[in-house]
Amino acid sequence: MPSLTGPFLALAESGTPSASLACMFPLRAPPLSLRAMQPEDAAAVQASRTHPDNVRYQGWRPPTVAEVVDHARRQDPASVGRAVGTVQAVLLEDGVFVGDFGICTTLPLPTVELGVTLAPGQRGRGLAIRGARMLLDALFAAGVHRVAAVVDPRNAPSLRLFERLGFRREGHALASYYDEVYDEWADEVSLAMLRSDWIAKNLVDTQAPRL
Ligand SMILES: CC(C)(COP(=O)(O)OP(=O)(O)OC[C@H]1O[C@@H](n2cnc3c(N)ncnc32)[C@H](O)[C@@H]1OP(=O)(O)O)[C@@H](O)C(=O)NCCC(=O)NCCS
Numbered sequence: 001m002p003s004l005t006g007p008f009l010a011l012a013e014s015g016t017p018s019a020s021l022a023c024m025f026p027l028r029a030p031p032l033s034l035r036a037m038q039p040e041d042a043a044a045v046q047a048s049r050t051h052p053d054n055v056r057y058q059g060w061r062p063p064t065v066a067e068v069v070d071h072a073r074r075q076d077p078a079s080v081g082r083a084v085g086t087v088q089a090v091l092l093e094d095g096v097f098v099g100d101f102g103i104c105t106t107l108p109l110p111t112v113e114l115g116v117t118l119a120p121g122q123r124g125r126g127l128a129i130r131g132a133r134m135l136l137d138a139l140f141a142a143g144v145h146r147v148a149a150v151v152d153p154r155n156a157p158s159l160r161l162f163e164r165l166g167f168r169r170e171g172h173a174l175a176s177y178y179d180e181v182y183d184e185w186a187d188e189v190s191l192a193m194l195r196s197d198w199i200a201k202n203l204v205d206t207q208a209p210r211l
Contacts, residue, residue: 024142025077025089029134032127036077037088037100042068044097045090048119057155059115060086060102061181081110081144091118091131098122101135111146112139116161128161136165140198148192152177159189166201167191 026035037045046068048054050061062068068088075087080103091099099122102115114135116128139147149167151158163169170192175185 024080024138027134027138029130031094032098032130032134033092033095034089034101034131034134035092036075037068037072037090039069039072041090041097041100042066042072044119045088045100048097048100049117051120053120054117056182057152057158058117079105081105081112081139081142083109089135091127093127098127099131101131103135103139106148110144111148112144113148113150115149116158123157129164132161132165136193136198137202140195144195146192146194147198148190150177151189151191153187153189159191162191165193166197167193168197 026033028034042065046062046065049058050063055061062071071086071088075085076083077087077089079085080087082105084105084107086102086104089101089103090097091101097119099116099118104113104115105111106113114132116132118128136147147167149158149162151162153159153172168191170190173188173190176188177186178184179186
């Protein structure tokens, strides 16, 4: 019989989602950990998001480190799932920055949209998928109803990531996003996963080999 682990065990035992997302960070799955972005992470985050390898399909391309510091100071990690806005989290491997997640709380509450960027040189190691699984476990165990992602269809690594996680393709909008930097109307593929999908997937998959 498949078994539940981690936050799902607590969820199954309590029978109800956690009332609070406040204690979501830090998340740990050694050697990886995920915590809310701090001002001291700003230089690494800004450099990663604006690096030529990463900049093409970004929704947020902070032009200065100061803008990222400001975001880190203003954000409230306890607002995830509770209030509209974006909380930026950093993914660390043995304490070293390897990427970031944008966790955007959307309406109707509690729903979330995710974005992810790995630092230059960190792709192809499964870091994004392992970080995302850690984050999805925490979000869904805490009661988030739906997690979505919006991806440019030309961004093949990002589509692969969300489909490997089990996100469902919900639609393909034509020329729906205007990218000011590249001066073009881009298509958007919408993907999403429901909390019920994640629980069912983890029930059947806990014994199965992962990627
Ligand atoms: C999107 C992005 C995060 C995906 O990174 P990624 O490293 O390909 O993603 P994953 O963590 O899922 O790694 C999967 C790859 O690692 C390989 N891998 C190696 N070791 C692995 C392991 N232990 N576990 C899982 N996969 C592993 C897989 O085979 C796979 O390679 P493939 O896609 O060539 O088949 C990255 O391309 C990126 O930062 N892009 C720029 C920013 C961006 O556009 N973000 C999206 C905006 S919506």
